[in-house]
Amino acid sequence: MYRPHTRSVVHLALLINMLSLGSLMMVMPLGPDFISALSMDAKNIGYISGGATFASAIVGFLAAPYLDRFNRKHALIVLLTLRFGLTAACMFATSQTHLLLLFILAGCVAGPASGVLMAAVVDIVPANERGKQLAYVGMSFSLAAIVIMPLSLELAHRINWQAPFYIFGLGGLLLALLVLWFFPSMPPTHRVQQGSSPTAVPASVLHDLLASPLFLLGLTIMSLQMFGHFLLIPHFSNYFQFNLAFPRDDISLLYLCGGLASMVTMQLCGNLLDRGYASRTIVVTTLLLAVVILCGFVLPFSLSLYLVFTLFMALSAARSSSTLAITAGIPLPHQRAAFMSYQGTAANVASGLASVASAAYLSTSAEGKIDGFSQLAIASAVFALAAMLLTMRLIPKLAERSRKMAARQTAQTIP
Template sequence: MPLGADFVKHLNMQSEHIGYISGGATFASAVVGFFLAPYLDRYDRKSALILFLSVRSVIIIICGFSTTQNELLFLFVLAGCFAGPISGLTMASVIDITEVKERGKAIAFVASGFSLAAIIIVPVSLELSAHYSWQVTFFLFGSIGVGFSLLSYWYFPSMVGHKVVDDKQQSSSVGITEMITSPVFMSALSIVGISMFGHFLLVPNLSTFFQFNLHFPREQISVLYLLGGVASIFSMRLCGQMLDKGWITQTVWVTSILVAVVTLIGFLWQGSWPLYVVFTLFMASSSARSASVSAITSRVPLPHQRAAFMSYQGTFSNVAAGLASAVSSLYLISDSAGRLIGIETLAMVTIGCALMVPFMVNILMNLLTRRQQTALQL
């Protein structure tokens, strides 16, 4: 998505169509994750993870050979088909090896990988694109993905303790019927969906908006993402510690309000604060809110349900993100100079979604408490 302006320049893509790339990939990830979710808990997490990561990385390399926006869109959507299971398996593995009292910090630590992407991957990608070509970024990071597949083969532990061993256990793994009929599951998935929808109304268009609307220099975009990524790592680690101390609802309230306030300042009161400050706070508050939500929803599934639930959660997340990306692309229009018109309206919807999340978290926490009390009575 940060390469959006480069796609506009080199592939003759329209500015408002950037969202179709992320939207298509996340929709594909959602569909595949949805159908594979019931089966992920039946296999060694290591073997499944290596398979999906290897295939996705190879397709990312092939993306670099695209010569038109349609080719890039098709290949990137195909790569997106394998992203959902990767996320689900990774987070399920983290949950498998951590105690509940330490899970907030552990999830925040792993989720900081997204911030490392902002610190390292995005700036390097932008610099490679500026000095060489946008294709080089796909060649490089696709190859790194293949390398990580090999490292996973050698060093990632085999995880089979969650596998079902008899028909009774198999019947209790998460299926679509159980998910739809469970208030706890649906509350957790709804929180993730609302959070991601609001976030991705803006995220696919940030780089393009900064460059064409706010006239931010292309050569400084890398620094912008670097600062945002560093701030995100610190904010997620802090939230993880707060969650592990039991400050669950307080953490979600604070981070959600921060997201709403920063969105108001950055997109409705444009220019009132320096963009470096606005974007850094936006990245930090959004990442902290996402890590907090993930830590809370990790309490929902039982051990033999984790990969399936995390995959379903990824499906909801990707559907919401893909839908938001598509909505932003359909709603926004660009003028002759490439400026995006209508971003303020999307920002107001983002603010509304951010303020809904803490109320929904309160409901989920009450449902989890009731489920625990029922289990103790049984």
């Protein structure tokens, strides 16, 4: 039905996710700039990213039952306009409190917008191509690291800390216009033909999903992955600069290396998923990630930070995109936007909790260094391994359900 629009939707989804993720991620490496301009405490950077992700989680949860009732195109245009308009408004912040408030308001819209966008992608892309196409969309994380993060650092360095907010905010509004021009109309009536009424009671949508063990397992996996990931991510820039004496001017190059490597690993893993190697992909990427975390941030190895960070970013992105492609098979067509929003809510709650908990756990020494980072690295590796074990349970359960549904459809077609 939407086949002619597949390429334009997938490309736009990549750009939108790249800018949305980048505008959220950039507050972490911009921490030192906030410290000097807004007199912010170094450990409070985690509270900014954590507050935004909590807001995204709460609104995403409340909005999820309603998202499948609207035309995906129209809903996405409204949500993107709000999302990036509020991002641009962050330039007017005059204190850390003002910045936190505006950034949280922008985060409120991020969850529902992401849910609708990813549901549209899953609706359009055929099932046998989802691994590759979702890996392509998943490159938005890497591109955010390659393009948005270094660009935000350069803009803040050469102009001021407000520059990234209004430039990326305006860029997001332009993407909303492109959605208006290039996205196909995706009314809920088309999804009725695949299984459910668009006017279903919102409470029943949540009830149906909560009654599914696969749904709960998928959310648990995503939560564990994101919690472990965000124990470290918000504090990398400060840790590298204050503990490892890494030059401020080279941070953008560090993220560039990590992002380029991530693009390669995600495309490789996407192809492996489409060829049926889901289990091996998850196991290999997770085990290697745990080794990199322990060797890079816990054990006394004198490894290059470029090597450690590049491998960390590449393996994390490959694992995340592979997990997303696997969990995309959990919801039925009429549940996709709700599922994606709930999954985003779980991820945001987990990452927000991790950001806040890690910020509360870490302390600043008299020399200005961050204490306690190695303990967080150990915890991050443990959460990664726990998520891997649960994913190994999910994959055969999804395969079994697919076989049962195929058998049921075959039986119904036989006179």
